[in-house]
Amino acid sequence: MKTVFSPLHNRRTATTELDGGILIAPHEKPSRAETILGRVKQEQLGEVLPPREYGLGPVLRVHTQDYVDFLRVSWADWIAEGKPGEAISAVWPGRGMRHRVPKDIDGRLGYYSFGAETSITEGTWDAVCASADVALTAQALVANGESAAFALCRPPGHHAHADLFGGYCFFNNAAISAQAFRDQGAKRVAVLDVDFHHGNGTQSIFYQRDDVMTISLHGDPDLVFPHFLGFEDETGEGPGEGFNLNLVYPPGTPFSVWLDGLETACARIAAWQPDALVIALGVDTFEDDPISFFKLRSADYLLMGERLGKLNLPTLFTMEGGYDVDAIGVNVVNVLKGFEQAR
Ligand SMILES: NCCCNCCCCCS
Ligand SMILES: [Mg+2]
Numbered sequence: 001m002k003t004v005f006s007p008l009h010n011r012r013t014a015t016t017e018l019d020g021g022i023l024i025a026p027h028e029k030p031s032r033a034e035t036i037l038g039r040v041k042q043e044q045l046g047e048v049l050p051p052r053e054y055g056l057g058p059v060l061r062v063h064t065q066d067y068v069d070f071l072r073v074s075w076a077d078w079i080a081e082g083k084p085g086e087a088i089s090a091v092w093p094g095r096g097m098r099h100r101v102p103k104d105i106d107g108r109l110g111y112y113s114f115g116a117e118t119s120i121t122e123g124t125w126d127a128v129c130a131s132a133d134v135a136l137t138a139q140a141l142v143a144n145g146e147s148a149a150f151a152l153c154r155p156p157g158h159h160a161h162a163d164l165f166g167g168y169c170f171f172n173n174a175a176i177s178a179q180a181f182r183d184q185g186a187k188r189v190a191v192l193d194v195d196f197h198h199g200n201g202t203q204s205i206f207y208q209r210d211d212v213m214t215i216s217l218h219g220d221p222d223l224v225f226p227h228f229l230g231f232e233d234e235t236g237e238g239p240g241e242g243f244n245l246n247l248v249y250p251p252g253t254p255f256s257v258w259l260d261g262l263e264t265a266c267a268r269i270a271a272w273q274p275d276a277l278v279i280a281l282g283v284d285t286f287e288d289d290p291i292s293f294f295k296l297r298s299a300d301y302l303l304m305g306e307r308l309g310k311l312n313l314p315t316l317f318t319m320e321g322g323y324d325v326d327a328i329g330v331n332v333v334n335v336l337k338g339f340e341q342a343r
């Protein structure tokens, strides 16, 4: 399986994440991508390619122009105000307030985000654009005949809405790729999010559509991020009714229980017969992940990949979460190796 990777992920060098009332070193750090890349090479998964540059066209098929314009100027506007730290929102349009875009950078940060854990920094824009190019380059490999490809994206994307950043995500790489499949002629595309957290961004982007099916397995939002979306009664809206599926699990969920959910998801996907499958691949389902509460073990990721391979669909993997950096390389490449063994 080919991997697409860009060293420009290193432009995303946030040094702060608001957590527990203090600014900690971010969980979403450069060593995540470097460790995965090292394992891809060590396991000889396949060729590693640099991304082609697609520009903002495909991004704007998913994200709004005003949001993209905001992201591009956000850091410059922040430092123009003489702010001492990284760009972090401290205010949001809460219930009963006006949902309009303020002029001030603090107001715009709040309008275009849903969490304070994700800071914007000097090189964020460059890294975010490169991450989308990585996804689109891997998507093109699959659209042009590769049975599968791995987009080693950083920063991740599945929490990003059409005009919201958060959860370490800015451009929704999986959604941008699913839309690219559609724009290139695929009639039906399924996005399956196996990250520990609900793919709230991906769900919201396609929630009223019946051409892109979104499914996510995740920790109970009553207990974890993103807190305000991802419940099992969210099944789609309007034409999209029935094309969203959330499978929610409690603390301590072992692979055996999680696998039942994967089986449900795979049955739904197989019945729908999509032309392409996007896997939002987070491995924060791992037993030692610092911010999650499932109990999957490294060997389980081989079985996960095998089950996904058995769907026999053209498949794009986009890298999402996973924060135990010691184990992330083994766990990610285990999914990809298990997938290939099933083919
Ligand atoms: N105490 C940790 C809170 C982390 N909140 C954001 C989680 C984003 C996961 C991205 S996959
Ligand atoms: Mg998920």
Ligand SMILES: [Zn+2]
Pocket: 195, 196, 197, 282, 284, 321, 322
């Ligand atoms: Zn996650």
